[in-house]
Amino acid sequence: MLKNIFLKTLYEKRWLMVVWGVGLFALVLATAAFFPTFKETFGQSLSDVPESLRAFLGDATAYQTIEGFMDLQVIAQMVFMTIIMGVILATGLVAGDESDGTLQTLLAHPVARGRVYFEKLLAIAAIIGVVCGAILVAMLVGALLVHEPLAVTRTLLAVTMLWLVTLVFSLLGYSLGAATGRRGVSGAVAGALAFVSFMITSMAPSVSALKTANYLSPFNYFNNPSVLRSGLEVGDMVVLVIINVTLVIFGYIIFVRRDIYQR
């Protein structure tokens, strides 16, 4: 497991991966178990909720199908969990290592900064992928347990979009950390932008002033409309991929040129 930076990073973060993966798997499975109850009662109750609040809670009919339920209770909720995990993980891998001095030790070896940057980045993508994979499996198993099977391809695409939007904010933290060496600032900026992006996209349907800003919000391209219920908008996926690639390039260009903080 210590053959290269990528594998060593996976080994180093194995418990984070296991705890988050198992935790979210269990949470999704438990959530799925409530589908029959939601279908019978909560769907009807939501029909009485004012229009303005439905943007946050979803429409009542969504709770009548397993796709709608999983969309609102799993995909839309788990994204906060995966982003929190992703930002914590990503800001720790270059900026965190730099502040505790292990990055300096690593870079004193014959390894290129680009290699360090990309192998750690690959580990972030893999760890978030594993956690998202646990959510995917839990969704499919949970749906089977309540005898309402989900379409595998759509579920896979929905979770792929979850992975991509998680990567956006994680790589934002990672790139800022790699560019500045400051973990706290990078994490705070990534977390704050995730919150702002979510708020903009949530309120944009009912606040016309936010419609333009919504085009700049990564959440606008995540599960909007629902992948599970309506299918994938390929254009949305492309936008998220472009944002991720841009962030990676931004961080790389600065990281390979800048001074590394001395302890």
Next chain:
Amino acid sequence: MDPIISLNKVTKLYGNNVGTKNVSLEVQKGSIFGFLGPNGAGKTTTISMMMNLIKPTTGTIKLFGLDTQTSGLHTRSRIGYLAGDMALDKGLTGWQQLEYFGNLRGRFDKKYVHDLADRLECKLNKKFKTLSRGNKQKVGLIAALMHKPELLVLDEPTSGLDPLIQSEFNKIILEHKAHGGTVFISSHILSEVQEICDHVAFIRAGRIITSRPLMEITSNLPRQIRITSNDKTLHAKLKSQKGVSEVKIVGGVISCTYAGHADLLLKVLSRYKITDISIQPTDLETVFMEYYHA
């Protein structure tokens, strides 16, 4: 022959603050070079530039004749580096850490690592976070030495080591030199580098004050001499002797300070009847203070 390390007018500025200013020095193959100065003088900044962790504002740094800016990967493959406050991954054992570094370098000589660990009395099966400062430093030393590098760059290497291990460390460094290796060692504890260095440079406020062979520096500096003699004329002779100062006589013991080559004074003393003589060796601390207060 090209020097192993060559710094040419290296300046590092942090905004208006000076990290180093026009630092120039050369280290020849097979030598042990002491880079001395108090905390904050610019030692770590200089070493960080050599390791390509930070870039000089102006000037060039060459290791093995290669520019570190363009050939950093290659030069680092030939260096063993130990930072002053070695940081390794807390969750890994010493052995795992060394295996990882070995894999990054493409070779891991388990037997040699065990040999080094035995010599330094280093336990490699404990997680890094559980180790004392001295033991962390030992793991770092093994990491620096385990690939038998041509050049060792050691930033305050003996901090935290007990005297016995320091002595073993000195032996390892001298063996490295005996095998043709070169060592660049920074310290603010002058006595510990005095035993092993061939050449020293003093740095203050980012500027090199002097860079000379250690022998040359110490041979011309004042030494305290105590002579026991019943010859009354010796006291007068010493007072008029070039290089001798602060001559005092208490009972039959003359004490004085002498700056100059020892053979000149010994020739003079050989003409007198002397029952005892002691010459206090000049330590780097004295040299350091001389330069710093100059």
